[in-house]
Amino acid sequence: MSLFSALPAADSYKTTGKGARPSAFAVSELATASFAAVGQELARLVTALNLAPGTPEISVDHRLASLWYGFSFKPDGWDMPSLWDAVAGDYQASDGWIRLHTNLPRHKAAALKVLGVQGNRDAVAQALKEWSIADLEAAIVAEGGVAAAMRSRTEWLEHPQGRSVSRDPLIGWQNPRHITLRDRPQATARRPLAGLRVLDLTRVLAGPVSTRTLAGFGAEVLRIDPPGWDEPGVIPDISLGKHCAYLDLKSPDGLTKLQDLLAQADVFIHGYRPGALDALGLTKIKRDKLAPNRVEVTLNTYGWQGPWSTRRGFDSLVQMSAGIADAGRAWAKADKPTPLPVQALDHATGYLMAAAVLSALAEAASGNSIMLAQLSLARTAELLAALAKSETQGDITGASAADYIQQPEESGWGSGHRLKPALTVGTAQMSWPLPASKLGTSQPIWSSLSI
Template sequence: MSLLATLPAADRYRRIGTGALPSAFAVSELATASFAAVGQEMARLLQALNLTQKAPEIAVDHRLASLWFGYSFKPDGWEMPNLWDSVAGDYRASDGWIRLHTNLPRHRAAAMKVLGTPPEREAVTKAVRTRAISDLETDIVAEGGVAAAMRSRTEWLEHPQGRAVSRDPLIGWQGPRYVKLRERPQATPARPLAGLRVLDLTRVLAGPVSTRTLAGFGAEVLRIDPPGWDEPGVIPDISLGKHCAYLDLKSTNDMERLQELLPQADVFVHGYRPGALDALGLTRAKRDELAPNRVEVTLNAYGWQGPWSTRRGFDSLVQMSAGIAHAGMEWADADKPTPLPVQALDHATGYLMAAAVLSALAEAASGNSIMHAHLSLARTAELLAVLGKDDVEAETITPTPTDYSPATEASGWGPGHRLRSALSLGDTVLQWDLPASKLGTSKPVWPFTSN
């Protein structure tokens, strides 16, 4: 079996361009290698589907790959909403630093309840200053919030969860089984995923990156969110190419609707923590019953074993936990946590998830068994920590007008321009049929229902 297990070797693709995002870590190298992983698995799929006789050359534009790890969309005449809630951020406590993630109302409420303050930055700053980071982190998580104390790399590797993550594979493949892929006569070398239905139950940010990537090869992506859900700072960036609908999975009728959609899907991508789908009644056995021929890929924040495997988390929090922000602080000779210049754990994990989907499709098309893929932000952090930088003196990569497509994208918020594709494989390039749209603007049906 040849399911993707790690990043492709440098001799498997052609890298174009130089430069780097400023960081203690090899962020740009990770970006390029992540795109190359997508290219490698797409090349395998093209051959498995008999869409090409010879493996196409994989080319990755190093500069553009780095920029795709930031925002891919540049508004024309308007501004993107702020990514962060007014309270979210790093705070100095009595014995170190802690990050509060308060973008979601329920997470903000949990943190404020523990601190006993209104959601005002000055009040939060004073309250946090009197608390120990470990106790505060524990209390906020116990209340249903999300927070992360800053740890060094040594502290993380000695932590029970850090040790557990170090034992996780980069991509964990579980549950081997044979599947029968649907015929997709509309697939071509230029649009190899045309007709492929992807059911997307992911949110900020890795999962949406993966399904955006699949849409770029022609896949039909249906994203499902709870009614009223929004991610104003990121949706214009990651809803590209997708149909976005609302369903309340705690509602019997809406869960039944989801269970009607799942059998029609070829790929199921989700970001639920261990046990969360089971609690909704959508157990592995139920998914196997409804959609035995699906490819399934999932992720979580802190890994799939260990005491934090069910803990909520986001890229910025994992950077604090896993020693990345601490290492950045030492590298920058700063007096506060210094995160990566982009949310690289999210983006790299997203591209690896897309590559895992392509890998499973290629194996299935070749008549081999496939498995479910499990990834995590924390395991991607370990990959980044050991990845070497190509050139420590490389020129800093910053976007210029020529990095963007001249074509105007009429997004649901207003016009703008999208970064040019960083990946090409002969006639196969990433391009999107739909502009970015607001959540809930589509019905929870497959836009194309022909078999």
């Protein structure tokens, strides 16, 4: 059995394009390698399904891969909503720096309650000066919010959670079992995932990147969100190629409908914290009964073992916790946290999740057992920290007109242009017939079953 567990060797795929994202870390190298991981596992699947003679060649455009780690969509004549809430950001406390993540109302309310101030950035900054970063981080988390004190790499590796994450595999494969793949006669070497049904219960940003990737090779992706949910700063970027529907999973009807969708899905991708699906009644035993032949991949923020394994978090917070922002500060000779130039932990984890899905499908197609895959942003941070920088010429800071597909994309917000695809596997090149759409604009059904 050879389930995906590490980045592919550099000589196993072709690369074009030059340059690097300016950073203390090998961000562009990680981008190219994570795309190559998707390519490697898709090539294995194409071979296992006998969709093409021989092993397909994998080609990654290094520049485009680096650009896809940022925003892939450029609006024409209109502006995308802001990614960040007005209070979110880095603040100096009494003994160091801390980052507050307040994009979600409940997370903002928790931080403001602990600080005892209204939602005013100046008031927040003043109140923070009375706190130590460790005490404030703990208090906000205890209140149900999210925050991260800036630690050095040494401090993180000596922290109980850092020690735990450093011992984790890049992908934790759990619970081996044999599955039978559903026939997909529409699958071809050009569209290897055509007919594959992917149920997406993920949020910003890694999980949606994984399902956008699968959609790019032909999968039918159905994303489910609670009624009224929105992520205005990122949805135009990551809803590409997907059907997006609302379901209230706390209602009996909504949960029943989700179970029906799961029973018909080939792949289930979710980002719920440990225990959250159980609380909905979707225990592993229940999922095995509903969808015994599914491939399942999940992620969390801080890893699957250790005291922070159930802690909420986001890419920008892991960068603070794991010493990335501090190392960036030293590299930039700055007096404040210096994060990565893009949300590289999210993007890399997303592509690794997609590779894990493809790996499990390839194993199943070969008659081997598969397992549930678990990934985390914190473990991806360790992968990034271990990568050596090789690209030293030419900063990649933004896209040029030549980097975009010439034909406009008519998204749910307006016209724009999408980056050219970065990955080709044999005759398969990523493309998305469905433009990006707003959340809740589709019905919670599999379109392939309604024809």
